Amino acid sequence: MTDQAVQVIITVVVGQEKxxxxxDIPEADLESTIKNLSQEVGQAIxxxxxxxxxxxxxxxxxxxxxxxxxxxxxxxxxxxxxxYKRRIYRDEHGQIWKPLDLxxxxxxxxxxxxxxxxxxxxxxxxxxxxxxxxxxxxLLKTVISPSSLQRMVKRFGAYISACExxxxxxxxxxKIKAPILYAESDGVxxxxxxxxxxRAEVKVGLLYSGKRRIGSDRFCCENKVVxxxxxxxxxxxxxxxxxxxxxxxxxTQTNYLVVGGDGAxxxxxxxxxxxxxxxxxxxxxxxxxxxxxAFSKLTDSQxxxxxxxxxxxxxxxxxxxxxxxxxxxxxxxxLKRTLDYLENNQHALLDLMHRLPSDLKPATLGCAEAxxxxxxxxxxxxxxxxxxxxxxxxxxxxxxxxxxxxxIVFPKPKMDSKRGPATNKPATSTYQPISAxxxxxxxxxxxxxxxxxxxxxxNRELSLTELF
Numbered sequence: 001m002t003d004q005a006v007q008v009i010i011t012v013v014v015g016q017e018k019x020x021x022x023x024d025i026p027e028a029d030l031e032s033t034i035k036n037l038s039q040e041v042g043q044a045i046x047x048x049x050x051x052x053x054x055x056x057x058x059x060x061x062x063x064x065x066x067x068x069x070x071x072x073x074x075x076x077x078x079x080x081x082x083x084y085k086r087r088i089y090r091d092e093h094g095q096i097w098k099p100l101d102l103x104x105x106x107x108x109x110x111x112x113x114x115x116x117x118x119x120x121x122x123x124x125x126x127x128x129x130x131x132x133x134x135x136x137x138x139l140l141k142t143v144i145s146p147s148s149l150q151r152m153v154k155r156f157g158a159y160i161s162a163c164e165x166x167x168x169x170x171x172x173x174x175k176i177k178a179p180i181l182y183a184e185s186d187g188v189x190x191x192x193x194x195x196x197x198x199r200a201e202v203k204v205g206l207l208y209s210g211k212r213r214i215g216s217d218r219f220c221c222e223n224k225v226v227x228x229x230x231x232x233x234x235x236x237x238x239x240x241x242x243x244x245x246x247x248x249x250x251x252t253q254t255n256y257l258v259v260g261g262d263g264a265x266x267x268x269x270x271x272x273x274x275x276x277x278x279x280x281x282x283x284x285x286x287x288x289x290x291x292x293x294a295f296s297k298l299t300d301s302q303x304x305x306x307x308x309x310x311x312x313x314x315x316x317x318x319x320x321x322x323x324x325x326x327x328x329x330x331x332x333x334x335l336k337r338t339l340d341y342l343e344n345n346q347h348a349l350l351d352l353m354h355r356l357p358s359d360l361k362p363a364t365l366g367c368a369e370a371x372x373x374x375x376x377x378x379x380x381x382x383x384x385x386x387x388x389x390x391x392x393x394x395x396x397x398x399x400x401x402x403x404x405x406x407x408i409v410f411p412k413p414k415m416d417s418k419r420g421p422a423t424n425k426p427a428t429s430t431y432q433p434i435s436a437x438x439x440x441x442x443x444x445x446x447x448x449x450x451x452x453x454x455x456x457x458x459n460r461e462l463s464l465t466e467l468f
Contacts, residue, residue, distance in 0.1 A: 008037065012044045019044050039141055042079040050084040054100045058087060065089040065097065075106055077113045081142045112144075112152060118405050120144065120152045125379060125395070125402045129153075150391065157394025160401055160410075167247065174248040176223050178209035180360060181249060183241075184260040185270040186368035188377050190230070191386040200389070202380070202396065203229045204372045205241050205270055207249065211363045221367055223248070226375065228396045230389065234266050242273040251276065258352065260365035262286045263345045278455070279355055280348035281365050284309075287342075287349070294338040298323050310354060313346035347452040375399055 005024040012019045021040055025033045058067075070085045086100035101107075105114045112120070119139070123132035129146040136144045185205040192200050205228075208221035227244045229237050245251060257276035261267035262283045271278070288305060295301045307316045320342075324335045342349065352362035379399060380387065387395070404410040 010037075010041055012041065012048065019048060036141070039080050043082055046077065046079050046082055047084050050082075050086070050100065050104075053103065054086050057099045057103070061089060061099065062091070064092045068096075073101065073106070074111070075104075075113055076111060076116050076140060076142050076144075078115045078119070078140070080140055111148075116140065117152050117156045118408075118410065120149050121156050121398045122402060122405045124149055124153050125398050125405075128383070153398060154391055154394045157397040160397040161393070164397075173246055174250055176209060176249045177253040178223070178249055179254065180256045180258060180356075180362060181207060181209060181245070181251075181254045181276070182221075182258045182260070182363060182365060183207050183271045183274075184365060184368035184371075185267050186262060186372045187264075187267075188372050188381065190380055190392060192389065192392070193386040194388050200231045200392070202376050202392075203237050203266070203270075204368065204376060205237075205244075206367065206371055207241075207245055208367070209249070226371065226400060228376065228400060230392050230396055234269065237266070238270060238273045241271055245274055256356065256360075258362065258365065260368065263341065263348070279352060280452075281352065282345045282348040283368070284366060285369065290338050290341055294335050295320075295323060298326065308342065308349050309351045313342065313349060317343070347449060
């Protein structure tokens, strides 16, 4: 063992530029010192490359532009905190241009590159802002505060929302063919801060074409796409889901739409604008919980569930009424409430095998609860969390695309060093699908059999999409 340090001299040569780095590496701190040295080398190379790029772009600038000087810029890149100088130009119209910033995708007044923002948003989608800022600071060897990370998520979440608006307007119709399309929706309540109301509901909707086996008793959804919305009207929610379906699926090839949910009114009507024959299915978890809680002490509740799922409700209702007549007080009230719940959703109780054509093998539903939990609840609920409305919307946008961010496949904006980035301009007009509905479908009578029958007949035999 020796107390002497190892002296390292590294010469970095990029083009005609040269820079020397001197470092003494003590034996006691060998690993971390070499790690810091490698980062310093990367920063030196990056700074020299930026200087050369700025010199080269000077030759491509229009002759009508005037160079008004060089100004230093301090930005945190993936390689760490970097200071570089870039030329600033004024065009013939008096507008200021900074070509090197545009090439790097660094916005005005931004302190972090786009890649660092993606890293921060990905970490923030998996942990609290405080923990995520600590991890990001450790990776970049640069201090990133929780408040800075929060602002980063708000900006990048707004950028994602703008991209989604452009995709809805510009991209062609979906190509995925699904004879049976499965649709589920559910919600979760969040606590708000700096808002008129203390809470707001996050709507979560998902569409998928079926399921495939990934284990002995495990299945995953095929071609799954997800949409979320914080607050807002039911009409806005229905339009978003229609746009989502149009973007991913070829609806002209879809014969049946299987809609699952817990029986809430907005859940029932989430997918009405798709104009497809609907087969509603009441979520089996909610049915089983209600029946077991109410009837388990009076009869075999599992047999009662099997009857509800395989027989018309009118044949099972007398058995339930007989059990209600045997009880009194609070228990009778509970049984009556359960009966009303089942009766109001009787059109959604039968299993699909008893309703769809025999040559079709339907998939099971019940994915909404798990998707709400993994997508929203785990990150945005609990531990005293509360959200501003803008912050909640931005985080939901990041959560919708966190898999793309982790695989580095989120689309990048196109850059032009002469004329600036291709910005996400807001849509010139709001997308309105060709659709219509009848007031009876949204009234208190909506759950009755004759109303549901009328709705199915109209969807099947009078398609407004085909009419126009």
